[in-house]
Amino acid sequence: MKFSAFPVVRRLQEGVDAVLSLFFPGVCSVCGHTLVQGERFICTACLADFPFTDADFDGEQAVNERFGSGICPEALHTLFYYNRDSDYRKLIYSVKYYSNRRLGAYLGSMLAERMKGNCTADCLVPVPLHPRRERDRGFNQALEIARGMAPVLGMEICSDALVRVRDNVSQTGKSTAERHENVRNIFVLRRPERVAGRHVLLVDDVVTTGATVSSCMEALAAAGDVRFSVACLARVV
Ligand SMILES: [Zn+2]
The missing domain is CATH 3.40.50.2020 (Rossmann fold)
Structure with missing residues (x-):
C-alpha cells in the first residue's frame, strides 16, 4: 500500500467504525461499560482518568x-x-x-x-x-x-x-x-x-x-x- 493512502484508509476505517458503533456500541476496554455515541474503545470517564x-x-x-x-x-x-x-x-x-x-x-x-x-x-x-x-x-x-x-x-x-x-x-x-x-x-x-x-x-x-x-x-x-x-x-x- 502506498504510504500516501494511509489517511484515506484511516478515514474510511473511522467511517465504518462510526456506522458499526450505531448498531454494536461495544464496551469500554478498561471498565467494561457500554460505550455511547462518539466514544471509541475507551469511555469518557476512563479517558479522563487515563x-x-x-x-x-x-x-x-x-x-x-x-x-x-x-x-x-x-x-x-x-x-x-x-x-x-x-x-x-x-x-x-x-x-x-x-x-x-x-x-x-x-x-x-x-x-x-x-x-x-x-x-x-x-x-x-x-x-x-x-x-x-x-x-x-x-x-x-x-x-x-x-x-x-x-x-x-x-x-x-x-x-x-x-x-x-x-x-x-x-x-x-x-x-x-x-x-x-x-x-x-x-x-x-x-x-x-x-x-x-x-x-x-x-x-x-x-x-x-x-x-x-x-x-x-x-x-x-x-x-x-x-x-x-x-x-x-x-x-x-
Ligand atoms: Zn471505561
Whole structure:
C-alpha cells in the first residue's frame, strides 16, 4: 500500500467504525461499560482518568535504568503507566491477546499525537514476533501500534528489516541481567539497507526492563550508522 493512502484508509476505517458503533456500541476496554455515541474503545470517564506518563518522553533516568549497559536510545516515548493492580492493564491484554487490532492502532495514534514535534526519527520498526507466533495470533500487535502511529508522524514502517528467529522465550521470574541474556540474538537483521544511516523508532506494546528492545537495537546496529529512539504504549512502574 502506498504510504500516501494511509489517511484515506484511516478515514474510511473511522467511517465504518462510526456506522458499526450505531448498531454494536461495544464496551469500554478498561471498565467494561457500554460505550455511547462518539466514544471509541475507551469511555469518557476512563479517558479522563487515563494514567498518562508524566511527559511526552521519559527522562534520562528511565532510559538509563533500562538501557544503561548497552546501546542507549536517544529517547523513550511511552503513553501510560502499566500497573498490575489497575484496570488500564487490560488495554495491553486486549492489544496482545484478544485480536483487537484496531485498539492497538488507536492507542498508537494517541501515543504519536503526544510525540508529534518531539521525535526526529525517520522510520518505524515494530518489534517482530516469531513468524509462527504471528501466524497463530493472526497479527503482530507492535505492527498494529505502528500502523496507528505512521500517519500521525508521517513516517514509513520498515517491518521487513528485522526477523525474530527464536520464540517462547519466557522472561518470568528473571532478573534484569538474566532477561537481557535470555533474549540475546533472538533477532536477525534481514534488510540492512532499510535502516542503514537512519534514525529508527522501535515500537512495542510494553517496556519492562528494555531487554527485548535492546536485543532489537543490537541486531539493527549491524546495518551501520543507525540511531535509535523507542516508543511503547506502556511503561511498567
Ligand atoms: Zn471505561
